[in-house]
Amino acid sequence: MxxxxxxxxxxxxxxxxxxxxxxxxxxxxxxxxxxxxxxxTAEPPSKGTPKSMRLLTQDQYLNTVAYVFGPNVQPTTRFAALPRIDGLLASGASLAGLTDAQLETYQKTATKVAAQVVNEDSRRYLVPCEPAAADAADAACAKEFLAQVAPLLYRRALPEEQIDKFVAEAGKAADSLHDFYQGLGIVIEGMLISPNVLLVAEVAEPDPDHPGEMRLDSWSLATRLSLFLWNAAPDAELLAAAQSGALQTKKGLAGQVDRMLASPRLETGVRALFDDMFAFEDFTRLTKDNTIYPAFTGETAVDAREQTLRTVVDHLLVQRADYRDLFTTRKTFMSPSLAPIYKVAAQGPGWTPYEFPPDDPHSGLLTQVSFEALHSHPGRSSPTLRGKALREVMLCQTVPRPPANVDFSKVQNPDGSVKTARERIAFHLQNPSCAGCHRIMDPMGLSMEAFDGAGTFRHEENGVAIDTSGNLDGVEFTDIVGLGKALRDNPQVPWCAVRRTFAYGTGTAADSNDRRVLEYLSAEFADQGYVFPDLLRDIALSRAFRKVYEPHVRKTYPLPDLKSAERPQQTASAELPLSGSAAAHP
Amino acid sequence: MNDVNDRHSRSALQRAALGLTALAWLPLALSGSVTAAEPTAKPAAKPAAKPADLKDWAPPGGRIGYVLWDEVSWGLRETPTKEECPNGFNIGPREQFAEEFPKDGKKRTLVETQLKREAAIWDPDTTPDEFPFYEATGKYAIGVNLDGKDTPEDFESDDGRKGIDNQLFRVVGCIRNYRKEGELGIITTKWRAQKPFNRVTFEITGVDSLKNDPDVTVSYYRTLDTLLAGPTGNYLPGGSQRIDERWGKRFIISAKGRIVDGVLETEPFKEILVPEDGMGDPAINIFKSAQLRLKLTPESAEGVLAGYIDVEQWYYAMNTSWATHHAAYGQASAASIYKALRRLADGYPDPKTGQNTAISGALDMRLTQVYVIHPESEQPASGAR
Structure with missing residues (x-):
């Protein structure tokens, strides 16, 4: 050559x-x-996610309080419900409003927390110093305590003068109430109802590595990471990394993300994510007709939710198994109140690991009580509700709302010869105005008729064998186990998990996310064998996670102030008596 | 419950096929773990498929448990016309006190009155009763022929079985407290259901058919778990009961039995101990040579636990379980009952005195199906699925 x-x-x-x-x-x-x-491939360029302001959820608030003051501080409270946007409450938190009633709840909760922190039992280990006198102010001791807790509640380092203001307020209250600890309590209460604590207002800064682009500042990034992975405010170490600037470096960020993924607090975060993704807040409203389902109690509903979350945590975090196998796994956990619904023995008074045998119809999350009972009516099952939930929750698809003039009389057909749900809802697919939507719900919903409205497996309905055959996106199956397999192999399932998880982590509606980033994350997820903690890591370390842009704010035009609007007739008529009155009563 | 009804209407072929796929295997291992990280329980041995003939349905693994939740009565056969009490009902402690110590102006001390009556309750004797005592009479009674004999004092069952031994019926049959209008039926059932001390469970093993099986084994356990409460005051099948192998060892006993037309009859258990905690002072009733006669379904059992009941223990349990007002309103005079118990006792004579120490009787009861959990067993306990 x-x-x-x-x-x-x-x-x-x-x-x-x-x-x-x-x-x-x-x-x-x-x-x-x-x-x-x-x-x-490398992560594709994207515009990032919108810089958001969101409301701290109840669990995020309580988890933060538990981290800062210890798990014994557990105020009973109920924050207002959040709207569900694009399948997630986490996305709704950025659209939630704040009413007077909510503020009252926050204030009451803050009062309870403050009282628990400074009560005689807790103060000994929560306040790191003893005041010179318990009935008077002690600025040094107050500062030692407040300088420790305030940054954790505010999720950022606070300037010295801000801490001094808190100390001064604590001193004033202590002198006024003749009690050092009550003074501290007043400041704790005040901090907990501060907008800076209750609202997560993300702050952007220019990205020095990418001129012209914006990124979250260190504090906002720390908070986004912590809410994503732990469902709580950042801990002291994460705040320290934010303060030092290490969090904005590749190595520093990876170090913190890996530390958070290795923490036991990850379980709390993953539970919160799936509780949100599976719309489990509906369990608080779930009721069953106990004359029809006598074994389904309030405790059953609580345990059904817990069973699925335990299954998810064990499968994804402990076993690090393939995410898709959640829909076919036979491993779960059993409690005494669930065992009668599954018609199996409970091995103990609490939760015990349980594995259904290979030929059992219970296989995967769809066959758990949490899915079957939650998506049923109080007194009967519902192929439509179940099919809709499967589409929307597991596949991130949207099923249009039913028309306003839908005729329910066909569903409530009193004809005694109609024995099964398949017969009852057959007209769905015959009526063109119904078929459009029901065609995407009923074929898989009917296979779930193998479970009654409480989630108990059955062979028959009204003495007639249930036909559990169906199809999901062209994949035919004969029973519920087949549906689980079809779902497991449906490429939309991991895609949906990526989409929801990214939206959950960034706190923005899924539609705002860049599709190319989601495709990249999905490909990574597949390459890594659908190991969920790896997906969390990929999302947390992605540029799209920390890159932000100013959201488009729709300009709103306030309604005219009717009280002050000048309307000649009203003004004239209103002025007359006033002038008359003024004349009469100078 | 619905499932079982459904099962009854299923065709034979479907049952055979579906039974193979539907019956669950139960975990073997009994780790008390609750955390997500712990290993799962081993799957149980595969239960048998349901036989083609529904009447011959057998529980998975040939095992089925029943937990006691309802004490219907102490073997009382009550008739609407009260024909078993031709002389009426007995009077209670208030009436006896009023009769013994009438308001006649005579001065009496506390020792001579209340304390005397109190002593008669807590230090009873067999001297003749100062008050007439009306025993239940008649041809029929609930129970079992315990001694295999048919003697004049024995009864006949409604289904024609002769030689029914139930002398306790004679004692309590005409005392209001023990009848339907009394409090026993309500309160002892409440105590039985709510107090963990009172939890007892039978388990039948080796069951090839719940309809007819000439050879089964019945074991009796004290168990640990709460009952599965239903919405209408009943208790549901499908719960689980762990055997108390620590403090409940002395309760564990087995006997052979047979099932004929859905009715279980056992050989005599040497002794069945039935815990009885009513008002916080626990007692144990002792059934000697005890026999079970229970009508079985996959979901429940009802019938009697019959035997020779230790008189002193039964009397102690009565006095500690029932408060004064129960006895007063229920017209149950302890002193008179004791004398009747001793007078009518018909079993287990004291070797020294020759006096009988036990009285034949029956506890009429209802039980609901449970899965019995054997903590250290390799075989899982199971029930109807």
Missing amino acids: LQRLLRGTPKARRTKWLLAGGGALLAAVLAIVIVGIMRG
């Missing part, structure tokens, strides 16, 4: 060298591309 290149005239040799060099360059580029493809 070399000899061939050296042969010929100088011009010919130069041409040969150029051709050879070009070929080598092309080969090198091709090699890089091939290696790149083999190693996976």
Whole structure:
């Protein structure tokens, strides 16, 4: 080869060298591309997510209080419900309003927390110093305590003068109430109802590595990470990383994310994520007709929710198993109040691991009471509700709302010869105005008729064998186990998990997310064998997670103030008596 | 419950096929773990498929448990016309006190009156009763032929069984407290259901058919768990009961039995101890040579635990379980009852005195199906599925 290149005239040799060099360059580029493809693509550029302001949820608030003051501080409270946006309450938190009634709840909760923190039992270990006198102010001791807790509640380092203001307020209250600890309590209460605590207002800053782009500042990034992975405000170590700037470095961020993923607090975060994703807040409203389902009690509902969350945590975090296998796994946990619904023995008074045998119809989350009972009516099952939930919760699809003039009399058909749900709702698919939507719900919903409205497996309805065959997006199956397998193999399932998890982590509606980023994360998720903690890591470390942009704020035009609007007739009529009155009563 | 009804209407072929897939295996291991990280229980041995003939349905693994939740009565057969009490009902402690110490102006001390009556309750004797005592009489009674004999003092059951031994019926049959209008039926059932001390469970093993099986084993346990309460005051099948192998060892006993037309009859258990905690002073009733006669379904059992009941223990349990007002309103005079118990006792004579120490009787009861959990057993306990 070399000899061939050296042969010929100088011009010919130069041409040969150029051709050879070009070929080598092309080969090198091709090699890089091939290696790149083999190693996976880099995260595509995206505009990031909108910088948001969101309300701290009840669990985030309570988890934060528990972290700052210890798990013994557990105020009973009930924050206002959040709207569910794009399948997540977490997204709704950025659209929630704040009413007077909510503020009252926050204030009452803050009072309870403060009282528990400074009561005689707790103060000994929660307040790190003893005041010179318990019935008077002690600025030094107050500062030692407040300088420790205030940054944890505010989720950022606070300037010295801010701490001093708190200390001064604590001192004033202590002098007024003749009690040092009550003074501290007043300041704790005040901090807990501060908008800076209750609202997560993300702050953006220019990204020095990408001129022209914005990123979350360190405190906002710390908070976003912590709410995502722990469902609580950042801990002291994460705040320290934010303060030092380490969190804005690749290594520092990875170190903190790995630490958070390795923490036992990850379980709290993952439970919160799936509780939100599966719309389990509906359990608080779930009722069953106990003359029809006598074994389904209030405790059953609580345990059904817990069973699924335990299954998810064990499968995803403990076993680090394939996310998709959640829909086929036979491993779960059993409690005494659930065992009668499953018609199995409870091995103990509390929760015990349980595995259904290979030929059992219980296989995967769809066969758990949490899905079957939650998506049923109080006195009967519902193929439509179940099919709709499967589409919306597990596949992130949207089923249109029913028309306003829908005729329910067909569903409530009193004809005694109609024995099964399949017969009752057959008209759905015959009536063109119904079929459009029901075609995407009923075929899989009917296979779940193998479970009654309480979630108990059954072979028959009204003495007639239940036909559990169906299809999901073209995949045929004959029973509920087949549906679980079809769902497990449906590519929309991991895609949906990625979409929801990213939206949950960034606190923004899924529709705002960049599809290319989600596709990239989905591909990574698949490459990593659908191991969920790896997905969490990928999301937390992605540029899209920390890159933000100013959201488009829709301009609103306030309604006219009717009280002050000038309306000639009203003004005239209103002025008359006033002037008359003024004349009469100078 | 619905499931069982459904099961009854299923065709034979469907049952055979579906039974293979529907019956659950139960975990073997009994780790008390509750955390997500702990290993799962081993799957149980595969239970038998349901036989084609529903009447021959057998519980999975040949095991079925029943927990006692309702004490219907102490073996009382009550008739609407009260024909078993031709002389009426007995009077109670208030009436006896008023009769013994009339308001006749005579001065009496506390020792001569209340304390005397109190002593008669807590230090009873067999001297003739100062008051007439009306025993229940008649041809029929609830119970079991315990001694295999048919003697004049024995009864006949409604289904024609002769030689029914139930002398306790004679004692309590005409005392209001023990009848339907009394408090026993309500309160002892409440105590039985609510107090963990009172939890007892029978388990039948080796069951090939719940309809007819000539050879089964019945075991009796004290168990640990709460009952599965239903919405209408009843208790539901499908709960689980762990055997108390620590403090309940002395309760554990087994006997052979047979099931004929859905009715279980056992050989005599040597002794069945029935815990009885009413008012916080626990007692144990002792049934000697005890026999069970229970009508079985996959969901429940009802019938009697019959035997020779230790008189002193039964009397002690009565006095400690029932408060004074129960006895007063229920017209149950302890002193008179004791004398009747001793007078009518018909079993287990004291070797020294020759006096009988036990009285034949029956506890009429209802039980509901449970899964019996054997803590250290390799075989899982199970019930109807």
